[in-house]
Amino acid sequence: MTEIEARIQAILDRFDVSSDQDALDPDSLECSITKDENFPLNCVINADNLHAMKRIPDDSVHAIITDIPYGISAEDWDVLHNNTNSALRGSSPAQQKAGRVFKSRGKPINGWSEADRAIPREYQNWCATWAGEWLRILKPGGSAIVFAGRRFMHRCVCALEDAGFSTRDILAWERPRAVYRAQRLSIVFERRGDSRNAARFFDWRVGNLRPTFEPVLWFVKPYKIGTTIADNMLNHGVGAYNEKGFSRYASQCENVLQIGMEPGEGGLHPTQKPVRLMQALIALVTDESHLVLDPFAGSGSTLVAAKNLNRNYLGIEADSHYAEIAKKRLAPDLFSTQC
Ligand SMILES: C[S@@+](CC[C@H](N)C(=O)[O-])C[C@H]1O[C@@H](n2cnc3c(N)ncnc32)[C@H](O)[C@@H]1O
Numbered sequence: 001m002t003e004i005e006a007r008i009q010a011i012l013d014r015f016d017v018s019s020d021q022d023a024l025d026p027d028s029l030e031c032s033i034t035k036d037e038n039f040p041l042n043c044v045i046n047a048d049n050l051h052a053m054k055r056i057p058d059d060s061v062h063a064i065i066t067d068i069p070y071g072i073s074a075e076d077w078d079v080l081h082n083n084t085n086s087a088l089r090g091s092s093p094a095q096q097k098a099g100r101v102f103k104s105r106g107k108p109i110n111g112w113s114e115a116d117r118a119i120p121r122e123y124q125n126w127c128a129t130w131a132g133e134w135l136r137i138l139k140p141g142g143s144a145i146v147f148a149g150r151r152f153m154h155r156c157v158c159a160l161e162d163a164g165f166s167t168r169d170i171l172a173w174e175r176p177r178a179v180y181r182a183q184r185l186s187i188v189f190e191r192r193g194d195s196r197n198a199a200r201f202f203d204w205r206v207g208n209l210r211p212t213f214e215p216v217l218w219f220v221k222p223y224k225i226g227t228t229i230a231d232n233m234l235n236h237g238v239g240a241y242n243e244k245g246f247s248r249y250a251s252q253c254e255n256v257l258q259i260g261m262e263p264g265e266g267g268l269h270p271t272q273k274p275v276r277l278m279q280a281l282i283a284l285v286t287d288e289s290h291l292v293l294d295p296f297a298g299s300g301s302t303l304v305a306a307k308n309l310n311r312n313y314l315g316i317e318a319d320s321h322y323a324e325i326a327k328k329r330l331a332p333d334l335f336s337t338q339c
Contacts, residue, residue, distance in 0.1 A: 124152075
C-alpha cells in the first residue's frame, strides 16, 4: 500500500464507509487530501451526510451550495416525515389501481389528517439535524446557498436561523420548463354526470399555478462580532460577493436567475440542476481554489460546476446510483470505456 493509499484508507475508516459503497477510490475519483487538514477533497462520498460531515473540521468550508430534498414526498429520498398513511405517495390499494399518476402527485396541499399537517414541522426538525453541522464547518462569512421547495422553504429558513445563520437573500431560479398540472374542477362534476355544476365551475381549477420558479435561499455564517466584513475577507476570503464573476452568467446582478440546461445536459437525476446555474452561484461567493461542499450531491451538478471553475469540491450522496453518476461526470475520461 502506498502512502497516499494508506491515508485514503485511514479516511475511509474514519468515515466508516463499507467497501461496497465504493467511496474515495483514489484511482477513479482524482481524490486529493489536504496536507494540513487530513480530509478528502475533490471526491464524491457515498454516505449519509450527517455521518460524513462529522469528520469535516471546523471553519474549513468556504461555501455549501446544495439542492436539498424539498420534503414534498416526490421521491423515496424526499419523504422526511413519520406519516405512514398509505395514501401518501399513491401506495394505497385504490391508488395503486388508479396508476402512476397518484405516485408523483402525493396528496392535497391542505392535508387530510393531523399526521399530514405535521409534515412541515417534521421537515423543519429534519433540517435542524444538519443545520448545526453546516454552521460548524463553514468559515465565518461563508455562504450556504440552498435550493428549497416553495411549500416548506420557510421551515428550512427557521432551522438555519435557529442554528445561527443569517438569511442574506432569497433568490428565484426561473425554470425554463414547468409542467402545469392543475385539474379543471368541471372534470370532477362531468364524471359525476352533473353537467350543471360542470358548466358553473368550468373556469375553476384545483391545485397550483404553473410552478415557474424555485426559491434559492442564501444564508451566511456570521463573522466575529467586533470585526468587519473587510477584515473577514482578509482572514477567511469570504463574506462579500463577486459581482464580476456572477455577471458572466447573469446579464444583471439581480436576484432572479434565468439560466437553463445546455442541450443534452439533463436526464441524470429527477431534480438535476443546470451546471451553469451552479457555476453562477459558486462564482458569486467563492474564489479559485476555495472549497465548495454539496452534502446532497445527487448526480454531482454542483461538483462539476466547482471543478469547471477551479474550486476544490466535496460531494456527499447517500444513493449509490447517483453517487456513481456524479463520479462518472467528474472523471469522464477514466470511465469512458464503461459509459
Ligand atoms: C434534490 S437532490 C439533488 C440533485 C442535484 N442537484 C443534481 O443536480 O443531481 C437531493 C439528493 O440528496 C440525496 N440525499 C438525501 N438524503 C441524504 C443524506 N442524508 N445524505 C446524503 N445524501 C442525501 C438524495 O439521494 C438526492 O439524490
